[in-house]
Amino acid sequence: MGDIDPSYIQSTEHRPNLSTFVQVDEIPIIDLSQSNQLNLISEIGKACEEWGFFQVINHGVPSDVSKKVEIETKKFFELSLEEKKKVKRDAVNAMGYHDAEHTKNIRDWKEVFDYLVENTTLVPSSHEPNDSGLRTLTNQWPLYPPHFRETMEEYAREVEKLSYKLLELISLSLGLPGDKFHDCFKNQLSMVRLNRYPPCPFPDLALGVGRHTDSSALTVLAQDDIGGLQVKRKSVGDWIPVKPTPSAFIINVGDVVQVWSNDRYKSVEHRVVVNTQKERFSIPLFFYPGHHVVAKPAEELVNDKSPAKYKAYNIGKFYANRNRSDFNKREVDNIQIHHFRVLD
Numbered sequence: 001m002g003d004i005d006p007s008y009i010q011s012t013e014h015r016p017n018l019s020t021f022v023q024v025d026e027i028p029i030i031d032l033s034q035s036n037q038l039n040l041i042s043e044i045g046k047a048c049e050e051w052g053f054f055q056v057i058n059h060g061v062p063s064d065v066s067k068k069v070e071i072e073t074k075k076f077f078e079l080s081l082e083e084k085k086k087v088k089r090d091a092v093n094a095m096g097y098h099d100a101e102h103t104k105n106i107r108d109w110k111e112v113f114d115y116l117v118e119n120t121t122l123v124p125s126s127h128e129p130n131d132s133g134l135r136t137l138t139n140q141w142p143l144y145p146p147h148f149r150e151t152m153e154e155y156a157r158e159v160e161k162l163s164y165k166l167l168e169l170i171s172l173s174l175g176l177p178g179d180k181f182h183d184c185f186k187n188q189l190s191m192v193r194l195n196r197y198p199p200c201p202f203p204d205l206a207l208g209v210g211r212h213t214d215s216s217a218l219t220v221l222a223q224d225d226i227g228g229l230q231v232k233r234k235s236v237g238d239w240i241p242v243k244p245t246p247s248a249f250i251i252n253v254g255d256v257v258q259v260w261s262n263d264r265y266k267s268v269e270h271r272v273v274v275n276t277q278k279e280r281f282s283i284p285l286f287f288y289p290g291h292h293v294v295a296k297p298a299e300e301l302v303n304d305k306s307p308a309k310y311k312a313y314n315i316g317k318f319y320a321n322r323n324r325s326d327f328n329k330r331e332v333d334n335i336q337i338h339h340f341r342v343l344d
């Protein structure tokens with residue numbers, strides 16, 4: 001079996017307890033096709049408040065589009081490493097193939113392919129606060145498999161529609177206008193990530209993705225039937241596996257919604273455990289505002305009794321800061337939204 005590369009090893013307190021790994025279905029499942037809109041909004045609000053996570057069914061994304069994406073994803077990862085590395089991500093272009101992702105400076109047991117929902121978008125040239133320059137970020141598309149690009153673009157368009165719908169429902173559930181945040185997604189930095197978690201001989205030491213919150217506004221995740229995603233239960237702090245539900249999407253509140261909602265909805269920690277037997281695929285779309293957006297608690301939710309819990313921060317700078325940190329292992333902690341928290 002050999003030894004594990006030390007860069008993958010989680011510190012003792014963050015290793016998964018595999019003996020208690022049971023599939024329970026506690027994360028709410030919400031039917032988006034229900035005709036009672038008020039009920040739907042209230043189910044979404046409750047799930048966001050209690051869990052920060054829920055699954056949606058009858059969501060409108062055509063099943064053939066999802067199926068095609070699964071097939072193309074598998075075909076891409078089956079290519080030789082040499083072929084995949086023709087579209088590898090580097091320090092300048094954050095999009096493409098990558099097999100050395102780090103979460104909290106520990107290497108994840110996975111390989112990924114990232115692409116932007118808008119094929120070209122603008123990001124700050126650097127994370128430096130005084131640098132107001134912008135640069136263009138463009139997707140890298142592999143030559144093989146031949147239908148990869150069109151399949152991925154079609155998928156992104158469909159899941160983007162669902163993301164806008166969820167954003168509207170979440171806004172309404174906070175008592176805000178449905179279109180409150182719509183314009184924040186002009187020039188969006190949203191990205192789709194194809195994740196492949198290979199079987200791992202050391203599932204007790206490594207994680208597919210270490211514990212983290214998503215820095216998006218919200219995340220719309222498709223997973224296969226293997227399982228491995230775990231969510232930290234808000235009330236108790238233990239790790240709850242998200243049982244795969246056929247053709248459902250898993251939705252989670254990201255850091256931006258936590259800030260917009262002034263902490264009513266929390267961006268909840270999650271992680272992925274791996275197993276010795278089976279590879280697993282998952283596909284999140286991180287629905288992410290444009291670089292120009294200044295994130296701060298919605299003014300309707302702030303008053304004398306409930307003052308703003310966050311200082312305003314620029315989405316583009318946050319993104320630029322994060323993107324330099326997951327490419328290489330760094331000695332300092334990544335930027336997090338709690339750095340913008342107003343101290344009580």
Ligand SMILES: O=C(O)CCC(=O)C(=O)O
Pocket residue numbers: 193195209214221223228229270271272281282283284
């Ligand atoms: O693979 C999964 O189920 C979740 C992946 C994840 O949390 C992420 O990529 O941010």
Ligand SMILES: [Fe+2]
Pocket residue numbers: 212213214270
């Ligand atoms: Fe995540």
